[in-house]
Amino acid sequence: MExxxxxxxxxxxxxxxxxxxxxxxxxASGAPAPxxxxxxxxxxxxxxxxxxxxxxxxxxxxxLLIGEPGALAGSRIEAQERVYADALTGETVFxxxxxxxxxxxxxxxxxxxxxxxxPPVSGTFRTAPRGRSGPVTFTSFGDQSVPExxxxxxGPHSPNARYVVDAVERLDPLFHLLNGDLCYANASDAPVAxxxxxxxxxxxxxxxxxxxxxPGNHENEPGNGPRGYLSYQTRFGLPGNGTPxxxxxxxxxxxxxxxxxxxxxxDVCLQDGGFSGLRxxxxxxxxxxxxxxxxxxxxxxxxxxxxxxxxxxxxxxxxIDWVVVFxxxxxxxxxxxxxxxxxxxxxxxxxxxxYGVDLVLAGHEHHYERSHPVRGVVPGSALLxxxxxxxxxxxxxxxxxxxxxxxTVHLTIGGGGHPYTVPPRRVHGRREGIVIAGIEPGSPLVxxxxxxxxxxxxxxxxxxxKAPFGFASFEVVPAEPGGTTSIAVTYWGAVAGSRDxxxxxxxxxxxxxxxxxxxxxxxxxxxxxxxx
Ligand SMILES: [Fe+2]
Ligand SMILES: [Fe+2]
Numbered sequence: 240m241e242x243x244x245x246x247x248x249x250x251x252x253x254x255x256x257x258x259x260x261x262x263x264x265x266x267a268s269g270a271p272a273p274x275x276x277x278x279x280x281x282x283x284x285x286x287x288x289x290x291x292x293x294x295x296x297x298x299x300x301x302x303l304l305i306g307e308p309g310a311l312a313g314s315r316i317e318a319q320e321r322v323y324a325d326a327l328t329g330e331t332v333f334x335x336x337x338x339x340x341x342x343x344x345x346x347x348x349x350x351x352x353x354x355x356x357x358p359p360v361s362g363t364f365r366t367a368p369r370g371r372s373g374p375v376t377f378t379s380f381g382d383q384s385v386p387e388x389x390x391x392x393x394g395p396h397s398p399n400a401r402y403v404v405d406a407v408e409r410l411d412p413l414f415h416l417l418n419g420d421l422c423y424a425n426a427s428d429a430p431v432a433x434x435x436x437x438x439x440x441x442x443x444x445x446x447x448x449x450x451x452x453x454p455g456n457h458e459n460e461p462g463n464g465p466r467g468y469l470s471y472q473t474r475f476g477l478p479g480n481g482t483p484x485x486x487x488x489x490x491x492x493x494x495x496x497x498x499x500x501x502x503x504x505x506d507v508c509l510q511d512g513g514f515s516g517l518r519x520x521x522x523x524x525x526x527x528x529x530x531x532x533x534x535x536x537x538x539x540x541x542x543x544x545x546x547x548x549x550x551x552x553x554x555x556x557x558x559i560d561w562v563v564v565f566x567x568x569x570x571x572x573x574x575x576x577x578x579x580x581x582x583x584x585x586x587x588x589x590x591x592x593x594y595g596v597d598l599v600l601a602g603h604e605h606h607y608e609r610s611h612p613v614r615g616v617v618p619g620s621a622l623l624x625x626x627x628x629x630x631x632x633x634x635x636x637x638x639x640x641x642x643x644x645x646x647t648v649h650l651t652i653g654g655g656g657h658p659y660t661v662p663p664r665r666v667h668g669r670r671e672g673i674v675i676a677g678i679e680p681g682s683p684l685v686x687x688x689x690x691x692x693x694x695x696x697x698x699x700x701x702x703x704x705k706a707p708f709g710f711a712s713f714e715v716v717p718a719e720p721g722g723t724t725s726i727a728v729t730y731w732g733a734v735a736g737s738r739d740x741x742x743x744x745x746x747x748x749x750x751x752x753x754x755x756x757x758x759x760x761x762x763x764x765x766x767x768x769x770x771x
Contacts, residue, residue, distance in 0.1 A: 270296075270298055270299070270354060270355060270356030270357045271296055271298070271357065272357045272358055273293075273335070273352045273353065273354065273357060273359075273360045274293055274294065274295075274360075274438075275291075275292055275435060275438030275439060276290070276291070276292040276360050276362060276438075276442050276445075277290075277291055277441065277445035277446060277449075277450060278290055278291070278445060278446065278447075278448065278449040279291065279449045279475060279476050279477055279478075280449045280451065280478070280492050281338065282478040282479070282490075282493065283493055284367035284413075284414070284449075284494040284495075285342075285344035285367045285369045285494075285495075286340050286341040286343070286366060287338070287340035287341070287342065288339050288340065288342065288348070288364060288366065288449065289339070289476035290303050291334060291335065291337075291474070291476045292334070292352050292360070293333060293438065294354070295332075295333070297320070297333050298335070298355065298356075299354055299355035299356070301317070301320065301335040301337075302316060302317055302318055302337065302353060302354065303315070303337035303339065303350055303351070304316075304350060304351045304352075304353070304359075305348055305349070305350040305351075306349065308348075308363065309349070311349060311350070311351060316337045316338070316339055318335040318336055319336050319338075320333060320334070320335055321335075321336065321473045322334070322473070323463065323469050323470060325430055325431050325463060325470065326461070326463050326518070326522045326523075326530075327460070327518055327522050328430065328431060332434075332470070332473065332474075334474050335352070335354075336476035337352070342366050343366065344369035344372070345369065345372065346366050347364070348363065348366070349361065349362070350362055350363070362446035363447055364449070367413060367493075367495055368495050368717075370495065370496060370558045371496050371558070371718045372495075372717070374495075374715060374716055374717065375494050375495040375496075375497060375714075375717070376411070376413055376713065376714050377412045377415065377416060377713050378407045378410060378412040378415045378416070378711065378713070379415065379416035379417075379418060379600050379710060379713070380407075380602070380652045380654065380655035380709065380711070381419050381455065381602020382420040382602045382603065382653040382654065383403065383417070383420070383437075383441075383655035383656040383657070384396055384397060384400045384423050384656045384658070385422050385436040385437050385440060385656075386398060386401035386436070386440050387436065389427055389432050389436050390427055390428045390429025390433070391429070393428045393517060394423045394426045394427035394428075394433055395423050395426065396658065397656050397657065397708075398736055399654075399655075399656045399708040399736070399737075400655065400656025400657075401440055402738040403655055403656055403708065403709075403710055403733075404441055404443065405738065406740040407444055408443065408447075412448060412712065413494060414449040414451055414494065415444070415445075415448060415449070415451065416499070416565045416600060417451065417452040418453055418565050418566065418567055418600055418601055418602035418603075418652060419453050419454055419456070419458065419504075419566070419568075419602050420455035420456065420457040420602055420653075420655075421452060421455065421458060422434055422436070422457075423457045423657070424457070424470060425457050425467070425517075425518060426457060426515060426517065427517075430470070434470065451477070451499070452471070452477075452487075453503065453565050453566050453567055454468055454471050454567065455568075455602065456505055456513050456568070457512075458470070458471040459505060459512070459515075460515070460518065461513060461514075461522060461530045461532045461683075462522040462528065462530050466534045466537055467513055467530075467532060467534070468488060471487065472486050472487045472488070477490050477501075478490040478492050480545055481545065482541065485538060485541070485542070488503040488506075488542075489501055489545065489546070491549050491553075495715060496558060496559060496752075497561040497563055497715055498549075498553040498556070498561070498563070499564075499565065500546065500549055500550070500563070500564045500565070501565055501566070502564060502565075502566040503566070503567075504566045504568040504582075504583055505535065506534070506537055506542050507535065507536075507583060507585070507586040507587065508568050508580040508583060508675075509535065509580055509581055509675050509677060510568065510582075510689050511533050511678060511681060511686050511687035511688075511689070512577075513533065514533070514681075514686035516686075518530075518532075519532075519683070530683055531683050532686075533681070533683075543586055543590070546587070547594075550562065550591075551594060554594050557753055558753075560750075560752050561598070561748075562596045562598075563597060563599075564587075564591065564596050564598070564600070565599070565600040565601070566583075566601055567601060567602050568580045568583055569583070569651045570584055570587065570588055570601070570649055571608075571610050571651075571672060571698050571699070572604045572651060572672060572673055573608060573670075573671060573672050573699050574604040574605075574608065574673070576604045576605060576606075576661045576673075577603055577604060577675070577689075578673040578674055578689065578691055579673065581622060581674055581675060581677075584616075584622075584623040584625070584674075585623065588623070588625065591647050592647070595644065595647075596647050597643040597648070597750075598643065598647070598648050598649075598650070598713075598726070599647055599648070599650070600649075600650050600652060600711070601650070601652070602653040602655070603653055604653045605654055605657050605659060605660045605661050606654055606704050606707045607650070607651065607652055607653075607654060607702060607706075607711075607730050607743075607744070608650070608699060608701070608702035609650050609651075609700050609701045609702070609728075609744060609746065610625070610650075610699060610700055611648075611697075611698055611699075611700045612628040612642075612643060612646025612648050613626060613628060613646050613647055613648075614646040620694070622692060624672070624695065625698050626698075627646070627697050627698055628646030638745040638746050638747055639747070640746070640748075640749050641747070641749070642750050643748050643750055644750050648728075648748065650728070650730075652709070652710060652711050652730070654706075654707045654708040654709045655708075655710065658735075660707035661707055670695055671693050671694070671695070672698070673692075673693055673694075674691070674692050674693070674694055675689045675690070676691065678690060703730065703732055705732075706732030706734055706741075706743055707732070707735075708732065708733045708735060708737075709730055709732035709733060710730075710740070711728060711730050712728075712729045712731065713728055714727040714729075717752075719749075722752055723749050723750060723751055723752065724749070724750065724751075724752045725747055726747070726748040727745070727747050728744075728745065728747070728748065730743050730745070731743070
């Protein structure tokens with residue numbers, strides 16, 4: 240999409256030139272230009288947007304100009320500066336965040352970000368429709384990495400990490416969900432440059448529509464803050480969760496009739512996913528500073544309590560038909576790659592059942608897999624294997640239709656671009672799942688090894704290891720004739736090195752809209768769960 244042409248008399252863009260990889264403005268101040276510009280929705284996507292950017296040095300009077308296309312002169316919002324120093328390299332990163340709201344629902348806005356002595360960087364975005372007043376399309380993937388080698392090339396990179404941005408952009412979604420493992424900065428010897436490469440790659444989409452992240456294990460950069468997530472937390476301006484120390488690690492927002500919940504699974508996962516030998520050996524004072532990559536349980540149950548309140552509130556809200564959760568580590572996997580994590584099953588799935596979460600999106604496994612709707616667990620299963628709902632789908636239709644009142648559909652969409660995909664030979668028998676059921680002893684110096692078990696995987700409905708690179712799109716129709724609402728789900732897959740993303744799986748989620756007159760709202764229509 241071409242950016243809107245914006246006329247602004249007060250700012251002279253002037254000429255730019257490249258210097259040491261950074262765009263600098265050759266005026267007296269020498270201020271660097273805004274870079275890595277990206278958007279996020281606030282808790283209400285119909286009225287709140289945060290515009291974020293970075294600079295390689297502190298800047299003066301960072302600000303956002305926003306308004307209708309062609310009419311920006313009257314608005315000016317000061318940006319908040321957030322700074323962190325990377326523990327591995329000592330580099331200081333300067334980020335800026337400008338919160339805009341209240342805005343008009345279902346409207347297009349133009350904006351510029353600028354600071355003293357710099358040329359502006361412009362973009363546009365749309366706010367979400369309010370309630371059921373219009374359709375909503377969004378997209379999702381996890382595990383992207385960056386398109387080119389960064390530093391010594393210790394982190395992952397692939398051409399598909401670039402191509403998938405163009406593929407998403409072609410669908411013109413309202414927003415995009417990132418299911419963790421964004422750029423693998425904790426695996427890079429040049430983490431700050433890796434983040435810059437990441438945002439430099441996605442900004443051609445993220446400047447025009449929010450890219451909303453859930454943190455993955457590779458956003459854990461040991462030494463950066465008490466849990467390793469200081470870089471992630473500093474770089475994004477996300478809806479609050481009531482605890483400033485946990486800013487951005489979990490949150491929720493509403494877009495049309497959909498409540499979308501981002502979770503941080505490293506709080507509950509058994510797997511030791513944050514360990515990085517590069518940072519163990521390279522962060523000055525690693526042991527003396529008390530760096531601990533294994534952060535399971537860090538919130539002390541706070542995230543779980545927040546999630547329950549959030550899901551209960553969503554189900555009391557007569558304007559919410561759909562609850563979508565996105566997170567990193569999956570609850571089910573047949574990939575024999577990392578595996579599903581028992582901690583996710585123990586902590587989240589009972590709440591997903593109780594409150595009838597419709598759809599769960601994950602990554603971590605670098606392929607695509609879709610579950611049947613699940614509710615409760617297989618009787619007697621020590622691994623808490625999810626049970627397939629009694630009526631998984633209406634198979635006489637094409638594409639298959641699923642009524643999510645009967646169970647939650649899980650998608651693993653981990654083919655955003657990491658070059659180490661799940662090869663078909665590593666995908667074991669069609670009906671065998673893999674579960675991380677325990678953890679061996681370890682320390683901040685030695686990664687804890689996972690204890691892995693297998694299970695029957697009757698829950699697995701479809702998986703695609705032949706086109707492991709891909710993303711999914713979700714077309715929400717809020718109000719259909721006959722009182723139903725639907726989400727059409729499409730997986731778009733590509734082979735390695737290909738720009739050609741094609742539909743490879745399609746299913747429609749459909750159910751009655753919430754009836755405000757019905758006592759108990761949506762919960763009254765849910766089918767009960769059986770738990771072991
Ligand atoms: Fe990953
Ligand atoms: Fe991961």
